[in-house]
Amino acid sequence: MNVWDWNFAGQIIPALLNGLRITLVATVLGSLIAFVLGLVLAILGRGPRPVRIVVRAVVEFVRSTPLLVQVYFLFFVLPTFGVVLPALTVGVLALGLHYATYTSEVYRAGIDAVPRGQWEAATALSLPRSRVWTGVVLPQAVPRVLPALGNYVISMFKETPLLIGIGVLDIVGQVREVGGQSFRYVEAYTIAGLLFLLLSYPASLAVRRLERRRAVR
Amino acid sequence: MDNLGTFLSVLSQGLPFTIIATVGGIALTIVLSFVAGLALLSSSRTVRIIARVYVEGLRGTSEVVQLFWIFFALPVLVGFQIVPIWAGILVLGLNHGAYGAEIVRGAVQSVPRAQIEGAIALNLTPAQRMRRVVLPQAVVEMLPPFNNLFIQLLKSTALLSFVSINEITRQAQQVLVPRFNPQAFEIFLLLLVMYLVMSLVITAVMRTLERVAAARVGRTPSARSRRQATGAGVA
Amino acid sequence: MIEFDGVEKRFGDHVVLSELSFAVAPGEHVCLIGPSGSGKTTILRLLMTLEKVDAGTITVGGTSLSHMDKGGTLVPADDKHVREVRKRIGMVFQQFNLFPNMTVRGNLIEAPTRVLGLSKEEATARAQELLDLVGLGDRMDSHPTQLSGGQQQRVAIARALAMRPDVLLLDEVTSALDPELVAGVLTLLRDLGASTDITFLCVTHEMGFARDFSDRVMMFDGGRVIEDAAPEKLFTAPEHERTRAFLHAVVDR
Ligand SMILES: Nc1ncnc2c1ncn2[C@@H]1O[C@H](COP(=O)(O)OP(=O)(O)O)[C@@H](O)[C@H]1O
Ligand SMILES: [Mg+2]
Numbered sequence: 098m099n100v101w102d103w104n105f106a107g108q109i110i111p112a113l114l115n116g117l118r119i120t121l122v123a124t125v126l127g128s129l130i131a132f133v134l135g136l137v138l139a140i141l142g143r144g145p146r147p148v149r150i151v152v153r154a155v156v157e158f159v160r161s162t163p164l165l166v167q168v169y170f171l172f173f174v175l176p177t178f179g180v181v182l183p184a185l186t187v188g189v190l191a192l193g194l195h196y197a198t199y200t201s202e203v204y205r206a207g208i209d210a211v212p213r214g215q216w217e218a219a220t221a222l223s224l225p226r227s228r229v230w231t232g233v234v235l236p237q238a239v240p241r242v243l244p245a246l247g248n249y250v251i252s253m254f255k256e257t258p259l260l261i262g263i264g265v266l267d268i269v270g271q272v273r274e275v276g277g278q279s280f281r282y283v284e285a286y287t288i289a290g291l292l293f294l295l296l297s298y299p300a301s302l303a304v305r306r307l308e309r310r311r312a313v314r
Numbered sequence: 315m316d317n318l319g320t321f322l323s324v325l326s327q328g329l330p331f332t333i334i335a336t337v338g339g340i341a342l343t344i345v346l347s348f349v350a351g352l353a354l355l356s357s358s359r360t361v362r363i364i365a366r367v368y369v370e371g372l373r374g375t376s377e378v379v380q381l382f383w384i385f386f387a388l389p390v391l392v393g394f395q396i397v398p399i400w401a402g403i404l405v406l407g408l409n410h411g412a413y414g415a416e417i418v419r420g421a422v423q424s425v426p427r428a429q430i431e432g433a434i435a436l437n438l439t440p441a442q443r444m445r446r447v448v449l450p451q452a453v454v455e456m457l458p459p460f461n462n463l464f465i466q467l468l469k470s471t472a473l474l475s476f477v478s479i480n481e482i483t484r485q486a487q488q489v490l491v492p493r494f495n496p497q498a499f500e501i502f503l504l505l506l507v508m509y510l511v512m513s514l515v516i517t518a519v520m521r522t523l524e525r526v527a528a529a530r531v532g533r534t535p536s537a538r539s540r541r542q543a544t545g546a547g548v549a
Numbered sequence: 550m551i552e553f554d555g556v557e558k559r560f561g562d563h564v565v566l567s568e569l570s571f572a573v574a575p576g577e578h579v580c581l582i583g584p585s586g587s588g589k590t591t592i593l594r595l596l597m598t599l600e601k602v603d604a605g606t607i608t609v610g611g612t613s614l615s616h617m618d619k620g621g622t623l624v625p626a627d628d629k630h631v632r633e634v635r636k637r638i639g640m641v642f643q644q645f646n647l648f649p650n651m652t653v654r655g656n657l658i659e660a661p662t663r664v665l666g667l668s669k670e671e672a673t674a675r676a677q678e679l680l681d682l683v684g685l686g687d688r689m690d691s692h693p694t695q696l697s698g699g700q701q702q703r704v705a706i707a708r709a710l711a712m713r714p715d716v717l718l719l720d721e722v723t724s725a726l727d728p729e730l731v732a733g734v735l736t737l738l739r740d741l742g743a744s745t746d747i748t749f750l751c752v753t754h755e756m757g758f759a760r761d762f763s764d765r766v767m768m769f770d771g772g773r774v775i776e777d778a779a780p781e782k783l784f785t786a787p788e789h790e791r792t793r794a795f796l797h798a799v800v801d802r
Contacts, residue, residue: 532649
């Protein structure tokens with residue numbers, strides 16, 4: 098048996114690309130949740146003391162424990178409360194929640210970097226609190242943190258394959274299917290790896306360029 | 315709640331695997347981080363390129379894919395199967411070593427140029443400069459990011475459940491959930507708490523090392539780790 | 550002892566030193582003065598091989614820093630050669646550059662044990678002598694960060710002396726110090742100058758020190774020596790307008 102069969106490699110590519118589509122969908126939706134929820138956590142983290150303590154504790158707990166276990170947690174626990182969701186939905190929720198704890202730290206740093214004077218000026222103009230956030234603080238904080246958020250999107254993309262744990266047929270799920278049928282794994286896993294590299298490496302180069310551009314300004 | 319004792323004992327059976335994978339993975343990560351991190355700074359272009367390919371290759375692909383590749387593709391290529399737990403440690407180390415290499419590179423580069431010049435003026439050899447002057451100072455900068463990296467590694471050990479290593483996540487998902495499905499909440503909460511405790515242990519060890527290392531260079535712990543400490547909430 | 554011959558140094562397009570030639574005799578004390586950016590530090594860094602010359606040659610004790618003799622032809626110096634000439638030269642930096650990961654003892658015995666091959670006991674005994682000499686005999690186990698700037702600089706001087714250099718390069722060693730600490734360090738240097746036969750090349754803005762420490766003062770501007778004279782002459786009757794203006798500005802400060 099040849100170690101590498103080009104013919105076979107060609108045959109499985111459509112299935113792998115199909116899986117890649119699922120991986121990308123999960124990443125995009127997961128990122129959207131992480132962006133929004135992370136911001137909410139960051140703002141709550143600056144709220145009254147009891148809120149702040151609870152938010153920090155939750156963030157720290159979620160950050161310190163494995164995403165895979167959190168995926169299982171949602172997948173097996175939600176149904177015991179009568180909530181039955183498709184595996185992909187559960188996966189997207191778990192990705193979004195887990196990464197929200199990372200992005201909340203990113204936002205926090207970005208918000209902390211807005212000079213005190215900006216808050217004071219906004220207060221001096223007696224802007225309402227919501228307007229201070231949406232009109233003054235966030236427009237300055239968010240652009241600053243875009244590269245860091247971009248890095249987390251790339252990380253999430255690479256972590257998405259663990260959703261095979263709950264049967265999501267993403268790219269690695271497809272590899273397992275085609276590999277399992279033919280007992281040929283070298284081509285399938287190698288191509289899967291290369292597909293990740295092909296997407297994530299240029300993406301991280303782009304983020305690095307963005308970082309440098311922001312550093313210059 | 316009366317099954318809690320059972321849960322704890324079944325999960326504990328997986329603990330040795332989780333701990334061996336974590337400790338072994340951390341050991342390999344440290345070695346690879348230093349080797350690759352210093353190679354990234356080598357004066358030889360070839361060495362730099364090899365290190366760059368390793369770092370970008372492993373950071374650019376998915377850890378799950380790497381795991382399956384080593385378990386299913388590598389045996390076909392080399393003709394034999396590695397003992398699963400060793401293969402697991404290998405993947406954890408290779409993957410996190412690539413991230414660690416950048417930590418080492420960054421920390422070495424952050425040592426002021428003046429320190430190296432001081433060492434040159436005393437006629438120390440390049441190797442002595444690195445070992446005696448640069449690295450001891452760089453290590454102080456490395457410890458906080460290594461703390462994060464090791465916690466990432468601990469979390470990654472859960473992936474080993476995919477390749478039939480009976481660590482704690484697999485114990486929960488394969489042994490406990492099928493038997494006590496309605497109590498999935500308790501099972502997974504307990505599992506999460508076990509990971510939390512282990513990550514707190516890692517943080518505690520790293521904080522101690524940070525204090526020791528910072529004292530050696532005559533500093534109080536770096537501003538960065540203090541910020542992390544106050545932001546940690548539970549730590 | 551030191552000889553610069555047609556030395557040129559560029560940073561990119563920026564020519565810092567061009568056609569620079571001068572010599573320093575063994576045991577001579579020479580001070581370099583001149584405005585900031587005129588290339589004084591660069592001269593010391595070239596001597597310490599922290600920078601490479603672009604053209605011309607520098608020799609120390611008759612040995613070229615950049616070239617070596619190999620079977621009758623001159624070839625670019627290898628590492629071994631550079632380390633051999635470097636053994637004769639010590640340098641003290643403006644910012645001390647003590648190693649923060651070592652105690653005072655560590656700083657003083659590191660190079661003697663590792664470069665000169667002294668035993669730990671020998672190196673420590675010598676470190677103690679030198680610390681006594683610089684007036685810090687009881688600070689052997691202190692950490693550099695526990696010392697004042699002046700004390701750190703005195704340790705740095707002891708560290709350089711521990712290598713028994715023939716040539717000592719001093720780059721504005723008092724510029725980073727609080728004013729009240731400057732005198733102590735300068736007194737130490739005067740004592741060293743009087744009690745050793747080390748060749749000194751020092752860059753300084755302390756004109757009083759330059760005047761009574763040096764045998765010769767070189768005024769630098771724009772990468773060239775514009776005046777080279779005994780201190781009595783240079784400080785009282787400078788020949789060049791540029792020197793006069795510089796001294797005026799420094800003294801008026
Ligand atoms: N590493 C470097 N890269 C570029 N320019 C440098 C560098 N070091 C020194 N220079 C330039 O060389 C000139 C001389 O510097 P220096 O020797 O430090 O002057 P001085 O010690 O007399 O103040 C300055 O214009 C400085 O900007
Ligand atoms: Mg200077």
